[in-house]
Amino acid sequence: MSAGVDSVAVVEGATVRYRTVVALDRVSLGFPAGVTALLGPNGAGKSTLLSLLSTARTPDEGSVTLLGEQGRGRARVRRLRERIGVLPQAFGYHPRFTVEEFVTYAAWLRNVPAGDRAGRVADALALVDMTAYRDRRMRELSGGMLRRVGIAQAVVNQPELVLLDEPTVGLDPAQRVGFRELIERLGERSAVVLSTHLAEDVAHVCDRVSVLLAGRVRFTGTVGELCALAGAGKVDGTGVEAGYLHLAGGAGDPEPGEVGR
């Protein structure tokens, strides 16, 4: 799928260069409602694409339309950011803050109106099942809990577009299953872009998938369509892996459950 009219976010012909390295090469993609996976190996350009979607940077060439607006100009960027949630790959936090304070701080950063802030924080914590831990210091949380708080801070402004960069990395299997359910719930209320290289995640929670290889879009479609590329009959992690490897064509042997290391 390229720039679709129903898409929450549309990237058209976007090229991003880091000095001599081309991180994204004329990428055109649309992100509709639901959960869309960005699948690809490290260095494929997934995080760069997310930085365009989060308005952290603008493309050197091409355009990005988010929620119907192009992200240029201070006021427009600010307005867009109020409607976007971001969970970066390396999610940092202030260890001395309590969970509630931290999410409140995130709500303030995202311009949630002061009168709504307490309610939004409570909703976000409830969504990620962290209400019981709201008074716990951030430094006392497990990796899985931290990821949940990361989601909470990303959704506290009730964003229309949520960008999740490798949210399940480092989680144990049980946590990962719980997380997938959480992402599915998010997908019911927002457009979610999930950057990952975990095939299982893609198979279980994503409606659509785009495969990035060396800064270019190699595939975009439903998860079932990706699995079908390699002739996989089932839509599961193995099917996603097979489809991905079919596209990557000798990009390397993936580790079990992962693609394109």
Place this chain on the structure above:
Amino acid sequence: MIRVLWCEMRRGEAGKVGPLMGLIGALYLLLEDRTESDWIGWWADTGIVVQLFGVIVMGSVMAATATWTASRGQRDRTRPWTDTAARGGWSQALLIWASVWLWTLLAYAVHVVIAFGRTAGVSDEFAPVWEPLLLGAAMSALQIAVGVVVGTLLPSRLMAPVVGAVWYALFVAAAFAPGSGIGRFAPAVDEHWAGSLVPDTALMLSSAAWCLAAAVAVLAVPALVRRPVVSPRPWGVVPVAVVALLAAGALVTLPEKATPWAAAAPQPEDPPCATTGRTTACLWPANRHLLPRLERAVADVDRALGPLEGFNRRLDEQWLDPGPVAGEAGEFAVMTPDVGVRRLSQDLLAAAMPRPPEGCEREGSKAAGGLPDDFLLAAVVHHRAQAPFDYYGEEFAAAVEKVVTAPRAEQDKWIGKAVDSVRGCAPLPGLPR
């Protein structure tokens, strides 16, 4: 905003450093010996001392703390999501700055209460001088703002101590280069005003305005420099920058008055004075609390001088203009607001000594052991008044002894001639045999 600010205050490093600085400052002010202090009892100097500690010590440390807190984005790896926040970099910087500054102001307020309390215990009046305090608060705001900016732009662990040390060094440099103008833009008022000086209000308010406006304006710099962060609204930054520039212009153009920060106090119409016999001494109104001690000291001096002629019988505190007075007037300085009667008597006696005419160079005399011979006259008078005088060696002591062991009438005669000699810029008469 209040809740987020309160959270920031509780969780930021300033929440620990601020109270610590408050405690250190409180001890510094409480441990000051009242009888030796050069500020306890003078409202203006009390404000100056609080300001000076607040800026040089606390301000530098809190600026370092602000640098550390502002660099946490890098340390805690929160930048990837704080940089993409709708709230701009200026707001984020203002939040950290406000949290650190509020802690500083809290500690500052404690210092003010302690210092004012101590001064109220000595002074008869309640007359706080607010300008130095305002200037100190404003300067600490600028120090902390610079700390936030450095911490945001150069988020290294090393930068916090560097910022603190640089601020401290800047104040030292300003003190060593009083005419350089650094002091007006980085004010740390280190002066003694006692009662004879009053704040140069226009200058101090201009400097405070500069500090506050520059603080707020400089906090916008990281948001202007760092690309992913939402930049500040121009109508927010520009007015503040204009105020800073106007204040800076005023600082450049305002002339210096009596001292870098003070103007001469207007001469009082009715200064507190004490008179005994032929001797009168007057104080600046700020020292009115010393009047009972002054009365006793004046009585001591009048008794010591007795019927002797030629001494200054009208004594005024430094810079106090006695107007037209009969006879010669002397000047004395009050160095500590809680000065005792004994010390006051000594100072009055020294002020009562005759002075050689302007341009007269007193040379050392053999009789005075090589010292200027008006020292000898002063030593003799002090000895007669049983007041201590500096010891200048055996030869000098022997000369004093020779005068004071002579019969009283002969002493008086020698003193009378000596007074005339000093006033006439002539050598002292020979010692009594």
